[in-house]
Every structure is written in structure tokens, then in C-alpha cells.
Amino acid sequence: QQQVKQSPQSLIVQKGGISIINCAYENTAFDYFPWYQQFPGKGPALLIAIRPDVSEKKEGRFTISFNKSAKQFSLHIMDSQPGDSATYFCAASIPSKRNYGQNFVFGPGTRLSVLP
Amino acid sequence: NAGVTQTPKFRVLKTGQSMTLLCAQDMNHEYMYWYRQDPGMGLRLIHYSVGEGTTAKGEVPDGYNVSRLKKQNFLLGLESAAPSQTSVYFCASSYDLAGGSQYFGPGTRLTVT
Numbered sequence: 001q002q003q004v005k006q007s008p009q010s011l012i013v014q015k016g017g018i019s020i021i022n023c024a025y026e027n028t029a030f031d032y033f034p035w036y037q038q039f040p041g042k043g044p045a046l047l048i049a050i051r052p053d054v055s056e057k058k059e060g061r062f063t064i065s066f067n068k069s070a071k072q073f074s075l076h077i078m079d080s081q082p083g084d085s086a087t088y089f090c091a092a093s094i095p096s097k098r099n100y101g102q103n104f105v106f107g108p109g110t111r112l113s114v115l116p
Numbered sequence: 117n118a119g120v121t122q123t124p125k126f127r128v129l130k131t132g133q134s135m136t137l138l139c140a141q142d143m144n145h146e147y148m149y150w151y152r153q154d155p156g157m158g159l160r161l162i163h164y165s166v167g168e169g170t171t172a173k174g175e176v177p178d179g180y181n182v183s184r185l186k187k188q189n190f191l192l193g194l195e196s197a198a199p200s201q202t203s204v205y206f207c208a209s210s211y212d213l214a215g216g217s218q219y220f221g222p223g224t225r226l227t228v229t
Contacts, residue, residue: 009156034217043120043206043220044159089158105175106158 004092006107013114019077021110023090026071030092035064035075038087038109047088048075080114087111118142120221122207128227129197137192137224139207147210148190149174149218150182152203159206165190197228 005024013019034049050057050064050073057064063076077084093104120141129135139148146167151159161174163182171182179201181193190209194201204225208218
């Protein structure tokens with residue numbers, strides 16, 4: 001089974017600090033890498049996503065850094081706020097109808113707590 | 117525009133009982149998905165559908181069946197519930213396969229005793 005590894009499992013950051021979550025994958029055929037944010041009692045929501053033709057994508061305080069050769073990507077949250085406290089999931093996929101079920105995988109999640 | 121809705125929100129079953137979880141979306145999305153979420157394991161795809169009348173197996177399909185009779189609805193059935201199926205179930209929909217975002221419902225917390 002294809003996997004996406006994610007670390008750390010949990011992260012505590014002071015308000016205003018930088019939160020960094022890392023993911024690594026094995027299948028070089030993956031070509032879409034989204035990050036999801038999930039608040040307690042809610043479903044995950046797409047936060048930001050990247051394709052491997054770029055090395056970085058920034059949306060507001062959230063940045064994805066992508067290292068294709070290392071097969072790694074990371075989420076950086078700048079100026080972290082208590083409202084960012086949530087569980088973050090990375091994912092990787094191959095958008096093909098054939099064998100799609102085996103080609104969209106989530107990381108195990110990182111629980112982020114931002115202290116006020 | 118309600119997005120993706122799921123019913124019920126909570127359910128407790130006894131081993132061997134059956135039930136159906138309903139997912140509905142009002143975004144006219146072609147693709148719909150059922151996931152289960154367990155602590156420390158992220159989300160795992162159970163079944164998915166690429167259009168009305170079509171379904172396919174995901175990563176963990178055993179013990180579940182699905183149907184997509186209408187484009188806006190995707191049903192997940194448990195014929196004979198087992199304690200291993202205790203989980204939080206999420207439905208999602210999208211307008212394309214992974215190229216766009218998947219929109220998730222609020223989840224159904226199922227406990228099988």
C-alpha cells in the first residue's frame with residue numbers, strides 16, 4: 001500500500017511563531033499534493049495544494065514547500081494564531097480514474113496547538 | 117447552498133446490525149467518496165463514485181457496500197456491523213479527481229458494541 005509519512009504527530013507553537021509540518025512520499029507518479037485542515041467535530045477542509053512543477057506556493061500565512069528530488073513537501077504556517085489550532089493532513093494523489101482508489105492517500109495527521 | 121451533508125450524525129449499533137449512512141451534495145459534483153477516520157491513521161478511502169450509477173472500491177472496502185442511484189446522493193451501507201467498524205465516517209465530493217478540492221461533510225460517528 002502506498003503511504004505518505006507525516007511528522008510530527010503533534011506540535012505546540014507559541015502565538016506568532018512558525019509551525020512546520022513535514023510529509024514524505026514514495027510514489028513518484030503522485031502529482032497533486034493538498035493539505036487539509038480539520039477542526040474538532042468538523043470534516044477536513046482544503047487549505048492549500050501544490051503540483052510538482054513548482055517548488056513553493058504561498059497563500060496568506062500558509063506556504064507549501066516542495067522538494068521533488070527528495071520526495072518531500074512541507075506546510076509552513078507563519079505568524080501562527082490560536083485559531084490555527086487544528087489537525088493538519090497532507091495527502092498525495094494521481095488524478096486518474098483507473099485505480100483511483102489506490103492513488104489518493106492521506107498522511108496520519110498532525111495536531112497543532114498554538115498557545116496564546 | 118448546504119454543501120455536503122451527512123445523516124445521521126451519531127449512531128450506536130450492536131454487532132450484526134445493519135445501517136445505511138446517507139450523503140448528499142448540492143454542488144452538482146460528479147465524484148463522491150466515503151472515508152473512515154481512525155486515530156493516528158488519517159483518512160482511508162472506503163468506496164468512491166465517478167458518476168451516477170458507478171461505484172468502485174477504495175483502500176478498505178470490506179464490510180461496506182455503496183450505491184449512487186442519484187448524482188447528488190451516495191449511500192454507504194453496513195450489512196452486518198462489527199466492532200472494527202467503529203469509526204468516524206466522512207463523505208466528500210469533488211468536481212474532478214484530485215485536481216480540485218474535495219469538499220467534506222461533517223462526519224458520522226459510529227460506535228459498534
